Amino acid sequence: MVDERNFRSTYYEKVGCRSVEEKKSLNILLKDRPLNRIKLKQFCLSFTVPTAERSLLWNLILGIMPVYTNSTKYVKDQREEAYEDVLRAVKIMRYVDEKTPRSRVFYVMWLLENKKLHSDVNIYQDSNFVNIVEVLLQTFESDYEVYWVAKEFYAFTVEIQNDFPKLKELTFNLLEKEDAELYSHLEKHDILQHIPLESWYANCFASTISEPALIRIWDKICGGSRKIVVFVFLVLLKTLKMNFMRCNDLKQFCDHMEKKTEDQDDLIVKQAIEVWQNNKNHNEFMVHHKNN
Incomplete structure (x- = not known):
C-alpha cells in the first residue's frame, strides 16, 4: 500500500498534477477570513510548500503577520519599525558596523532584545541563531523579514533542544x-x-x-x-x-x-x-x- 501511494505521488509530481492540486488547496485556505493557522500548519505537514508562497505561509504560521488580513499592512509597518529601532540601537552602541556580517548583526540584535548583550560578549562565537539566519538569508528577500522569521523559528529549535x-x-x-x-x-x-x-x-x-x-x-x-x-x-x-x-x-x-x-x-x-x-x-x- 505504501509503495503504491509513493508511486502514485511520484507520477503526479512528474506530470505536474500534484503541485496544481496542492496550490488549489492552499489558495482555498488563504481565502479564509480570518485565516486559520492550524489549517495552514497542517498544509505544511501534509504537502510541499510552494516556493512562491513560503514567505506568506511562514509569516502567518509563526505569528509575525496577523490572521486578520485587514491588519496586515499596519502590523508589517510595525515589524519593520521595530527592526529598524533595534538595528539603530546596536549600531549606536558600536557592537556592529558596516563590516559586520548580517548574520552577526542579527545575532547582536537578538541578544539585545533578550537582555543578553553585555560588554564582553563575543559576537563571533558559535551560535545556532547565526546558523539559522545564514540559511534564511538565502530564502527570504528582506532583512527585516529574515530577522523576524529567525527569532520565531529559533523558538522551535529551543523546543527541539529541550x-x-x-x-x-x-x-x-x-x-x-x-x-x-x-x-x-x-x-x-x-x-x-x-x-x-x-x-x-x-x-x-x-x-x-x-x-x-x-x-x-x-x-x-x-x-x-x-x-x-x-x-x-x-x-x-x-x-x-x-x-x-x-x-x-x-x-x-x-x-x-x-x-x-x-x-x-x-x-x-x-x-x-x-x-x-x-x-x-x-x-x-x-x-x-x-x-x-
Whole structure:
C-alpha cells in the first residue's frame, strides 16, 4: 500500500498534477477570513510548500503577520519599525558596523532584545541563531523579514533542544532496529555517542545540509513536527552508509559529512520526508506554537 501511494505521488509530481492540486488547496485556505493557522500548519505537514508562497505561509504560521488580513499592512509597518529601532540601537552602541556580517548583526540584535548583550560578549562565537539566519538569508528577500522569521523559528529549535534526550533515544533505537550493522560498527569504534547530534538537531541541520534542500525540512518544523530531525539523520546515515562503514574514528566520520554534495542533500531530504510521512507515529512530538 505504501509503495503504491509513493508511486502514485511520484507520477503526479512528474506530470505536474500534484503541485496544481496542492496550490488549489492552499489558495482555498488563504481565502479564509480570518485565516486559520492550524489549517495552514497542517498544509505544511501534509504537502510541499510552494516556493512562491513560503514567505506568506511562514509569516502567518509563526505569528509575525496577523490572521486578520485587514491588519496586515499596519502590523508589517510595525515589524519593520521595530527592526529598524533595534538595528539603530546596536549600531549606536558600536557592537556592529558596516563590516559586520548580517548574520552577526542579527545575532547582536537578538541578544539585545533578550537582555543578553553585555560588554564582553563575543559576537563571533558559535551560535545556532547565526546558523539559522545564514540559511534564511538565502530564502527570504528582506532583512527585516529574515530577522523576524529567525527569532520565531529559533523558538522551535529551543523546543527541539529541550526534547533532545527523547529524540536521541528514539534515534538510536530506530538505527539499531533498522540497520544493526551500521549501528554496531559506529558503536564499536566509539563514534555514535560522540557524533554532534545535539548540535545538528538544535540548529535543524543548518550547518550540515545545504539550503535548497534543507528549507523543505524546515517547512515541516514550522508545521509543528520536531520528530522529522530524527528521520533526516537516519536517512543521512543510510545514504552515506558505505563511507561510514569505513570510518574508524569520529574525525573520519565528520570528514565524510563535509564531503557530501548538494545532490546528496536533496536525496536525503526527499527520502527523509517520505519516511517521516509513512511513519504512523509522526505526530508524537508535535509542537503547538502560536496557534491563536
